[in-house]
Amino acid sequence: xxxxxxxxxxxxxxxxxxxxxxxxxxxxxxxxxxxxxxxxxxxxxxxxxxxxxxxxxxxxxxxxxxxxxxxxxxxxxxxxxxxxxxxxxxxxxxxxxxxxxxxxxxxxxxxxxxxxxxxxxxxxxxxxxxxxxxxxxxxxxxxxxxxxxxxxxxxxxxxxxxxxxxxxxxxxxxxxxxxxxxxxxxxxxxxxxxxxxxxxxxxxxxxxxxxxxxxxxxxxxxxxxxxxxxxxxxxxx
Numbered sequence: 001x002x003x004x005x006x007x008x009x010x011x012x013x014x015x016x017x018x019x020x021x022x023x024x025x026x027x028x029x030x031x032x033x034x035x036x037x038x039x040x041x042x043x044x045x046x047x048x049x050x051x052x053x054x055x056x057x058x059x060x061x062x063x064x065x066x067x068x069x070x071x072x073x074x075x076x077x078x079x080x081x082x083x084x085x086x087x088x089x090x091x092x093x094x095x096x097x098x099x100x101x102x103x104x105x106x107x108x109x110x111x112x113x114x115x116x117x118x119x120x121x122x123x124x125x126x127x128x129x130x131x132x133x134x135x136x137x138x139x140x141x142x143x144x145x146x147x148x149x150x151x152x153x154x155x156x157x158x159x160x161x162x163x164x165x166x167x168x169x170x171x172x173x174x175x176x177x178x179x180x181x182x183x184x185x186x187x188x189x190x191x192x193x194x195x196x197x198x199x200x201x202x203x204x205x206x207x208x209x210x211x212x213x214x215x216x217x218x219x220x221x222x223x224x225x226x227x228x229x230x231x232x233x234x235x236x237x
Contacts, residue, residue: 033053050093056104058085078130111144214226
């Protein structure tokens with residue numbers, strides 16, 4: 001699938017703003033979750049809200065590894081392996097609720113310090129994501145922004161894609177559809193975002209709705225805000 005209107009590459013300052021806004025929004029959600037809330041189901045199969053918080057906690061430290069790699073030149077992967085990643089999430093999710101909240105806040109603070117103290121020259125270094133893609137270190141705030149905004153919605157604690165900045169949702173759709181195209185699994189549709197004047201794809205089937213609804217569909221298979229013969233999307237990650 002190719003975009004019928006060209007995506008604009010967000011500036012580093014824009015990526016930093018989306019990251020900071022996302023962290024603030026989701027930190028507020030986590031702070032308001034009771035112990036019972038944390039134990040309840042999230043929007044993700046087999047994951048409680050506490051597991052989502054644990055994932056965000058571990059992801060923050062994984063991204064600190066990439067910042068260290070960029071600063072020092074010493075290869076420091078996000079995770080030693082997928083098994084190690086999954087075990088870390090499970091271990092953190094098993095913490096008592098108060099300790100889980102504390103671990104989340106501490107990890108977010110560590111990541112914020114890492115980003116805010118990053119030497120200017122280190123941002124040009126290249127690192128490797130969990131999926132094996134080589135990216136500049138300037139992508140780290142973008143990677144975290146995607147994590148906090150999307151998983152913030154997964155918490156089912158009041159945040160929806162409609163609350164996420166439209167410009168972020170647009171960039172997210174660009175990003176996800178590029179992943180689909182690279183895998184040669186993009187759905188054969190034309191997607192019209194009715195509120196941001198964007199169109200993706202050239203398929204005979206027309207799908208349309210607000211860009212927030214498009215983002216919900218491509219990332220979470222939620223077609224409830226779209227009209228048209230909406231097919232199920234491929235898996236994003």
